[in-house]
Amino acid sequence: MRQKVLFTIPYALWILLFVIAPLVLIFYQSFFNIDGQATLGNYATYLTSRVYLKMTLNSVWYAFLITLVTLVISYPTAYVLNRLPNKQFWLLLVILPTWINLLLKTYAFIGLFSQTGTINQFLRFVGLGSHQLLFTDASFMFVAAYIEIPFMVLPIFNSLAEINPSLINASKDLGASQWQAFTKVVWPLSLPGVKAGIQAVFIPSLSLFMITRLIGGNRVITLGTAIEEHFLTTQNWGMGSTIGVILILAMFIVMFVTGEGRQKGGHRG
Amino acid sequence: MSNNIMEFRHVSQQFGDNVVLRDIDFEVEAGKFYTLLGPSGSGKTTILRLIAGFDQPTSGEIYFDGHQINDVPANRRQVNTVFQDYALFPHMNVAENVAFGLQIKGVKKSEIDQRVKEALHLVQLDGYGQREITAMSGGQRQRVAIARAIVNRPKLLLLDEALSALDHKLRVEMQTELRQLQRRLGITFIFVTHDQEEALAMSDQIMIINDGTIQQSGTPVDIYDEPLNHFVADFIGESNIVPGVMKADYLVTIDGQDFECVDAGMRPNERVEVVIRPEDLDITTVDQGKLTVTVDTQLFRGVDYQITAHDQRDHEWRINSIHKTTVGAKVGLAFDPEDIHVMRYNESEEDFDARLDSYEEDD
Amino acid sequence: MKKHHFTWGGLYLALVFVILYAPILYLMIFSFSAGKTMEKYHGFSFQHYVDLFADGRMITIVINTLIVALLASLIATIIGTMGALVIKDSRGTWRNSLLSLNNVLMVSPDVIIGASFLIFFTVLGIRLGFMSVLLSHIAFCIPIVVLMVLPKLNELSPTLVDAAYDLGASRWQALSRVVLPAIAPGIFAGYFMALTYSLDDFAVTFFVTGNGFSTLSVEIYSRARQGINLEINALSTLMFIVSLLLVIGYYFISKHSGRRNRIVAVKEGDAQ
Numbered sequence: 064m065r066q067k068v069l070f071t072i073p074y075a076l077w078i079l080l081f082v083i084a085p086l087v088l089i090f091y092q093s094f095f096n097i098d099g100q101a102t103l104g105n106y107a108t109y110l111t112s113r114v115y116l117k118m119t120l121n122s123v124w125y126a127f128l129i130t131l132v133t134l135v136i137s138y139p140t141a142y143v144l145n146r147l148p149n150k151q152f153w154l155l156l157v158i159l160p161t162w163i164n165l166l167l168k169t170y171a172f173i174g175l176f177s178q179t180g181t182i183n184q185f186l187r188f189v190g191l192g193s194h195q196l197l198f199t200d201a202s203f204m205f206v207a208a209y210i211e212i213p214f215m216v217l218p219i220f221n222s223l224a225e226i227n228p229s230l231i232n233a234s235k236d237l238g239a240s241q242w243q244a245f246t247k248v249v250w251p252l253s254l255p256g257v258k259a260g261i262q263a264v265f266i267p268s269l270s271l272f273m274i275t276r277l278i279g280g281n282r283v284i285t286l287g288t289a290i291e292e293h294f295l296t297t298q299n300w301g302m303g304s305t306i307g308v309i310l311i312l313a314m315f316i317v318m319f320v321t322g323e324g325r326q327k328g329g330h331r332g
Numbered sequence: 333m334s335n336n337i338m339e340f341r342h343v344s345q346q347f348g349d350n351v352v353l354r355d356i357d358f359e360v361e362a363g364k365f366y367t368l369l370g371p372s373g374s375g376k377t378t379i380l381r382l383i384a385g386f387d388q389p390t391s392g393e394i395y396f397d398g399h400q401i402n403d404v405p406a407n408r409r410q411v412n413t414v415f416q417d418y419a420l421f422p423h424m425n426v427a428e429n430v431a432f433g434l435q436i437k438g439v440k441k442s443e444i445d446q447r448v449k450e451a452l453h454l455v456q457l458d459g460y461g462q463r464e465i466t467a468m469s470g471g472q473r474q475r476v477a478i479a480r481a482i483v484n485r486p487k488l489l490l491l492d493e494a495l496s497a498l499d500h501k502l503r504v505e506m507q508t509e510l511r512q513l514q515r516r517l518g519i520t521f522i523f524v525t526h527d528q529e530e531a532l533a534m535s536d537q538i539m540i541i542n543d544g545t546i547q548q549s550g551t552p553v554d555i556y557d558e559p560l561n562h563f564v565a566d567f568i569g570e571s572n573i574v575p576g577v578m579k580a581d582y583l584v585t586i587d588g589q590d591f592e593c594v595d596a597g598m599r600p601n602e603r604v605e606v607v608i609r610p611e612d613l614d615i616t617t618v619d620q621g622k623l624t625v626t627v628d629t630q631l632f633r634g635v636d637y638q639i640t641a642h643d644q645r646d647h648e649w650r651i652n653s654i655h656k657t658t659v660g661a662k663v664g665l666a667f668d669p670e671d672i673h674v675m676r677y678n679e680s681e682e683d684f685d686a687r688l689d690s691y692e693e694d695d
Numbered sequence: 696m697k698k699h700h701f702t703w704g705g706l707y708l709a710l711v712f713v714i715l716y717a718p719i720l721y722l723m724i725f726s727f728s729a730g731k732t733m734e735k736y737h738g739f740s741f742q743h744y745v746d747l748f749a750d751g752r753m754i755t756i757v758i759n760t761l762i763v764a765l766l767a768s769l770i771a772t773i774i775g776t777m778g779a780l781v782i783k784d785s786r787g788t789w790r791n792s793l794l795s796l797n798n799v800l801m802v803s804p805d806v807i808i809g810a811s812f813l814i815f816f817t818v819l820g821i822r823l824g825f826m827s828v829l830l831s832h833i834a835f836c837i838p839i840v841v842l843m844v845l846p847k848l849n850e851l852s853p854t855l856v857d858a859a860y861d862l863g864a865s866r867w868q869a870l871s872r873v874v875l876p877a878i879a880p881g882i883f884a885g886y887f888m889a890l891t892y893s894l895d896d897f898a899v900t901f902f903v904t905g906n907g908f909s910t911l912s913v914e915i916y917s918r919a920r921q922g923i924n925l926e927i928n929a930l931s932t933l934m935f936i937v938s939l940l941l942v943i944g945y946y947f948i949s950k951h952s953g954r955r956n957r958i959v960a961v962k963e964g965d966a967q
Contacts, residue, residue: 066867066870070778073773073774073777074837075781077834077837078797080815081812081830081834082797082799083796085812088811089810139704140711142704143707155946157711157712159939159942162891163719163934164894164895164912165897166915166916166919167722168718170919171721171931173919174721174722174733174923175717175721177733177923180733180734184734209714209715209718212715266802266804267805270806272898277916286806287804290810291806291902294813294902300810304814307811314802314804384861385860386860406857407862407865413858413861415857415858419852419854419855421859423879424876433863436862436863436868437863480862
């Protein structure tokens with residue numbers, strides 16, 4: 064019995080101090096204005112301001128696009144990977160880039176995309192002329208998708224790997240074509256992985272702020288950027304917390320829609 | 333009795349509203365091979381867990397070697413268990429697994445090595461000490477699990493469905509080996525199984541458990557020949573069970589037809605159940621048979637044919653016969669008075685024993 | 696991918712790998728360039744590595760980052776393993792609530808974690824700096840460890856602990872000699888994951904760090920906003936090599952321990 068209590072205390076303290084308390088605090092803080100007075104003003108501002116609503120829609124739209132692009136690239140990747148001999152090794156190669164600091168990868172893209180960078184040099188070389196790549200929506204989405212790909216490939220790969228190969232043989236035995244076997248057997252059975260992947264990508268995409276700043280050049284304002292700005296620049300913690308609460312709500316909606324998945328969510332800015 | 337190593341007195345076990353054991357009483361004599369036999373969910377594993385000390389009974393007393401041990405935790409009982417899934421420690425090799433209990437007790441290293449070697453020899457795994465558990469087959473793991481238990485020289489060894497994970501051939505081999513091992517070590521074995529053949533083959537004593545109570549206990553022969561009730565008759569071996577009326581001592585009526593039998597001690601005209609084992613029925617011509625039946629199916633099983641048939645009143649009869657018959661044919665069934673076993677409804681084990689004693693003394 | 700056997704799938708995969716690795720290789724190649732920008736390769740040089748090692752501030756920050764990561768993941772591994780044991784022992788709704796609470800920090804966006812921790816530390820009056828960063832890293836690493844350890848615990852046959860008691864082990868002996876060694880691969884993986892999460896974190900640290908204390912991610916962020924600096928490339932290359940070595944090490948260790956641990960799966964396999 065003593066052993067059990069001994070184990071429970073640190074973990075319970077963690078839940079209390081670092082899970083429950085911060086959530087309660089951010090909710091509490093959202094009812095205070097910049098001068099420290101209790102108010103519902105933050106929510107009123109949020110709900111009536113066209114700027115905030117547009118930013119929210121924008122943020123959701125970009126997150127949706129990033130998730131879609133990532134999914135479209137990742138599903139075939141996971142599918143092909145799964146059919147390779149030594150697939151665990153190739154999977155490791157897909158995951159390996161996630162061990163590189165995120166900032167470093169983003170930093171690489173600044174070099175690649177810059178006005179005089181390698182991509183533009185290549186474009187000039189093939190006669191397409193140089194283009195503004197950095198600080199565009201497209202580059203922002205590309206880099207975001209680049210960073211998220213492994214997190215989408217992994218759960219999809221796992222759910223594909225779990226599918227019993229005799230199920231596919233069975234469906235072919237029952238007359239299904241290759242394509243039918245895919246749409247009627249493989250795809251539905253890999254859906255849990257797809258959902259987990261969407262969950263792992265969509266939520267962080269809603270709150271990206273580092274990539275928006277470095278690659279998007281502040282053209283794209285997401286919920287994450289707004290929170291960062293309110294907390295660290297304008298010091299309006301109340302408004303920042305309000306947007307935080309909205310983001311938490313959005314998170315719950317996504318989790319509800321994609322069901323209970325327990326893949327790694329990702330700590331990326 | 334000083335020879336009893338283990339005793340249950342009015343033991344009941346309840347998990348929430350779920351009553352698992354009802355007022356269990358039994359004694360275990362030292363040095364014998366006991367089997368707890370029952371269908372899954374009957375409570376047999378619960379009894380084992382109470383003996384091992386993994387659970388405490390809701391009420392009643394458990395005695396071990398004359399001492400009440402209700403509150404003695406599992407790690408301080410002189411009982412060891414062979415688990416159904418073997419529960420071998422995956423991060424240790426064979427010798428480390430076997431040595432575990434001795435190390436915990438702080439036995440000297442040289443003695444541990446010696447005893448581990450002996451234990452592995454007993455289960456015919458000489459030289460396997462340094463193998464990883466993953467490198468062992470199912471049957472070998474079974475032996476490691478046994479060695480790990482007996483190396484501690486327990487007074488009582490519990491085996492929880494210990495053979496059920498093995499394939500049929502290996503299981504039969506292990507039955508013989510376990511029996512030999514038990515004789516050689518002289519340790520009391522309590523073996524839990526749902527397999528009646530296994531129970532009959534290995535045990536000195538069988539306890540049949542169903543629905544949280546002991547239905548009948550006795551030697552394999554006693555239980556097979558004289559099942560106490562419908563459940564036991566049905567569970568042990570194959571049986572034909574038909575309703576009948578006890579006209580007088582040694583005379584039973586089935587569907588109006590009188591048969592001589594060897595049972596007695598019931599009230600006149602008491603309603604009873606009659607058991608005849610399929611292998612005790614012989615197929616013969618209609619006029620030589622005591623019963624006339626029509627053959628429905630016939631399956632060849634290697635040693636014999638399993639035949640099902642029905643009589644005029646649509647009672648189904650199962651017959652195991654070494655002779656072939658014809659599906660659809662009308663045949664006679666012959667049997668002797670000793671082949672008939674009569675069971676009373678709701679008779680307790682004590683009453684049953686008393687009644688048997690009363691008329692067997694007369695003979 | 697065998698060269699003699701062309702498939703569209705293989706080609707696609709090759710393309711994905713090119714995209715995944717191009718930026719990393721790009722960084723590495725330019726770290727050896729004699730020039731000062733990532734525009735044109737100016738010939739081989741170790742100059743940026745020399746600069747990097749002469750940059751006292753950068754070295755301090757790398758050490759800070761490592762200290763925070765090693766310490767945070769160690770403490771998180773201890774608390775997280777305890778947490779997994781607690782969850783494993785719990786039942787029903789209680790267990791589900793614990794799991795949900797455990798996963799809150801896994802699914803929360805970094806900005807939320809960062810912002811709410813910032814409020815939390817401010818309310819408690821904890822000075823922003825090493826301590827607040829360390830506490831935050833421990834906090835977001837704990838659920839990762841729990842999620843890596845819990846499946847290993849669930850794989851363990853419940854009879855394994857019974858067997859230990861049966862053979863005379865006390866509760867503590869059953870834990871230290873049977874349970875912990877048997878779930879060691881999970882604990883190890885948890886520590887490793889925690890380490891990478893901590894090393895990789897930018898957003899949470901960005902929120903809760905104070906003036907005097909910086910980690911690598913935060914430093915690169917501020918330097919990158921000022922423009923290209925090939926010292927960072929040199930650093931990336933070194934970090935990539937270290938990561939690669941870690942991953943290879945991890946791969947071999949998990950392969951080795953996997954061999955011993957596979958019995959849990961095999962055991963169920965032969966129960967037919």
